[in-house]
Amino acid sequence: MSWLVFVLVFWLATWVLNARLALASGHRAVRLAVPLLFGITLLVVWEGVVRGLAVSPIILPPPSAVAVKFAASLPQLWGDFVQTFVRGALAGYVIGCGAAVLTAVAIDRSVFLQRGLLPVGNFVAALPIVGIAPIMVMWFGFDWQSKAAVVVVMVFFPVLVNTVAGLAASEAMQRDLMATYAASYRQSLVKLRLPAAMPFIFNGLKIAATLALIGAIVAEFFGSPTRGMGFRINAEIGQLGLDMIWATIAVAALAGSAFYGLVALIERWVTFWHPSQRN
Amino acid sequence: MKKVLTGAFLAAFAAGGAHAADDVTLQLKWVTQAQFAGYYVAAAQGFYAEENLNVTILPGGPDVAPTQVIAGGGADVVIDWMPSALAAREKGLALVNIAQPFKSSGMMLTCLKETGITSPAGFADKTLGVWFGGNEYPFLNWMSSLGLATDGSAGGVTVLKQGFNVDPLLQKQAACVSTMTYNEYWQVIDAGIAPEDLVTFKYEDQGVATLEDGLYVMEDKLTDPAFADKMVRFVRASMKGWKWAEANPDAAAMIVLENDATGAQTETHQKRMMGEIAKLTAGSNGALDEADYQRTVDKLLAGGSDPVISAAPVGAWTHQITDLALQ
Numbered sequence: 001m002s003w004l005v006f007v008l009v010f011w012l013a014t015w016v017l018n019a020r021l022a023l024a025s026g027h028r029a030v031r032l033a034v035p036l037l038f039g040i041t042l043l044v045v046w047e048g049v050v051r052g053l054a055v056s057p058i059i060l061p062p063p064s065a066v067a068v069k070f071a072a073s074l075p076q077l078w079g080d081f082v083q084t085f086v087r088g089a090l091a092g093y094v095i096g097c098g099a100a101v102l103t104a105v106a107i108d109r110s111v112f113l114q115r116g117l118l119p120v121g122n123f124v125a126a127l128p129i130v131g132i133a134p135i136m137v138m139w140f141g142f143d144w145q146s147k148a149a150v151v152v153v154m155v156f157f158p159v160l161v162n163t164v165a166g167l168a169a170s171e172a173m174q175r176d177l178m179a180t181y182a183a184s185y186r187q188s189l190v191k192l193r194l195p196a197a198m199p200f201i202f203n204g205l206k207i208a209a210t211l212a213l214i215g216a217i218v219a220e221f222f223g224s225p226t227r228g229m230g231f232r233i234n235a236e237i238g239q240l241g242l243d244m245i246w247a248t249i250a251v252a253a254l255a256g257s258a259f260y261g262l263v264a265l266i267e268r269w270v271t272f273w274h275p276s277q278r279n
Numbered sequence: 280m281k282k283v284l285t286g287a288f289l290a291a292f293a294a295g296g297a298h299a300a301d302d303v304t305l306q307l308k309w310v311t312q313a314q315f316a317g318y319y320v321a322a323a324q325g326f327y328a329e330e331n332l333n334v335t336i337l338p339g340g341p342d343v344a345p346t347q348v349i350a351g352g353g354a355d356v357v358i359d360w361m362p363s364a365l366a367a368r369e370k371g372l373a374l375v376n377i378a379q380p381f382k383s384s385g386m387m388l389t390c391l392k393e394t395g396i397t398s399p400a401g402f403a404d405k406t407l408g409v410w411f412g413g414n415e416y417p418f419l420n421w422m423s424s425l426g427l428a429t430d431g432s433a434g435g436v437t438v439l440k441q442g443f444n445v446d447p448l449l450q451k452q453a454a455c456v457s458t459m460t461y462n463e464y465w466q467v468i469d470a471g472i473a474p475e476d477l478v479t480f481k482y483e484d485q486g487v488a489t490l491e492d493g494l495y496v497m498e499d500k501l502t503d504p505a506f507a508d509k510m511v512r513f514v515r516a517s518m519k520g521w522k523w524a525e526a527n528p529d530a531a532a533m534i535v536l537e538n539d540a541t542g543a544q545t546e547t548h549q550k551r552m553m554g555e556i557a558k559l560t561a562g563s564n565g566a567l568d569e570a571d572y573q574r575t576v577d578k579l580l581a582g583g584s585d586p587v588i589s590a591a592p593v594g595a596w597t598h599q600i601t602d603l604a605l606q
Binding site for chain 2: 141221222234240
């Protein structure tokens with residue numbers, strides 16, 4: 001009971017504090033403190049409620065237990081991270097996004113491909129991951145290659161559609177200007193149309209960044225070596241190691257956010273000229 | 280306020296439910312198939328109704344861990360393998376075995392003869408397919424008793440987490456895969472591999488068998504006489520179903536087929552499965568054989584550097600239910 005009272009008091013106190021901070025001047029540190037405080041409150045409430053109501057650790061372990069497990073299994077978590085994120089997700093992301101941008105340029109060039117390839121891309125995107133994953137395991141084996149293949153299929157379409165839309169984004173007046181300069185196809189592509197497409201391409205890349213990790217983790221449910229984040233979740237559920245599952249989820253969330261943040265940072269650097277990047 | 284409400288509810292139940300059948304929810308370990316024929320037969324033949332029970336059978340699947348279902352209150356009784364149930368018990372989920380309809384284990388490793396494996400010693404440096412999610416314990420246990428490392432180091436075995444099919448064997452990605460005598464073995468045969476091209480190692484023959492498909496309930500609920508009485512009737516009717524299924528395997532397979540909502544099972548496969556299942560349930564009247572239990576625990580405790588359970592469980596089984604059900 002005392003835990004629940006503490007949680008309530010803590011929650012109200014941080015609420016009041018946060019409301020004041022949010023209204024206060026926009027200093028950088030203050031702006032960072034608001035979401036941080038919110039996150040900490042969430043964890044404290046979770047811990048307090050689990051303890052206060054004596055929730056079984058099999059249903060929901062307290063964050064402290066997850067943190068202890070996390071700290072105790074760093075080598076294992078790191079091995080899983082390398083297997084799933086660095087090998088599976090990242091390799092698939094690079095291959096899939098690269099192929100999608102190249103395909104989009106080809107589609108943009110040829111009406112034939114536009115009519116033929118886009119619907120096929122749409123079709124591939126509609127394939128359910130649980131259907132593709134076992135097939136990829138059969139084709140590419142149990143190791144990370146099959147996970148990368150699933151990721152390629154998942155990220156290809158969003159990047160493709162965004163890039164195709166982006167390549168059409170430059171205005172007729174701008175293209176006419178390039179034509180009056182006697183710019184070749186290649187010159188107008190590199191100097192006008194690809195830069196103009198960048199905001200769109202990065203939109204696709206950001207969507208794909210989160211999809212890639214999901215794809216790599218889920219693909220491991222259908223056959224994997226004895227390491228990887230998806231394998232860990234799948235194996236631990238059988239022995240009710242919920243603390244390990246939450247620790248793996250924490251790694252996935254951290255890796256996913258960091259990856260997304262990195263792509264957003266590159267976007268800012270590449271599309272500095274775009275109105276959305278101005279402060 | 281809460282007490283008053285609960286009291287009112289109880290009164291309403293007592294008044295309205297005097298003649299209504301008692302509800303029991305059973306969580307299966309896997310999808311609807313002849314592996315669970317006894318329960319479907321007991322429902323279809325009215326054995327549950329005779330005991331005034333209304334039994335709901337929940338099919339499982341690759342994404343369902345029975346231990347988690349019962350921990351979340353989703354079922355009254357679950358079917359699980361003893362290693363997984365004992366591991367869960369050690370993690371703080373107090374499961375108790377109340378009946379053991381399966382006497383023998385149906386688990387085996389099936390290898391291609393062309394890999395040159397003729398005995399378990401031949402597993403060294405080979406790739407073996409294993410199920411995870413609680414089903415890996417018997418395997419890990421066996422390997423550690425053979426002295427083979429499973430972490431991929433030289434001289435040990437390389438372990439693949441196989442999906443619930445035999446593709447790794449057909450694709451030659453693994454030298455051996457896990458199979459059940461009643462299910463995946465026949466998938467290999469159906470895929471066109473002749474039995475003489477296969478070498479199989481039954482856990483039962485290797486002396487490393489652990490108990491499969493037992494009935495487990497939460498320990499604290501057993502102290503409730505109403506619940507215990509419900510379980511007595513449930514076990515009695517289920518065992519009647521099992522013995523009926525053993526005596527009428529083809530009819531039992533058809534009952535299972537009728538209950539397969541997915542339509543994924545075929546008549547040939549279910550009849551064949553029922554024939555194999557009957558061999559495993561034969562010799563059990565439902566009561567857990569203490570010697571079998573002890574053998575399972577000894578095997579699990581001897582699990583080398585990474586034992587499934589670290590201490591001999593206390594109170595993990597009871598004859599309280601079967602003593603009354605089978606008298």
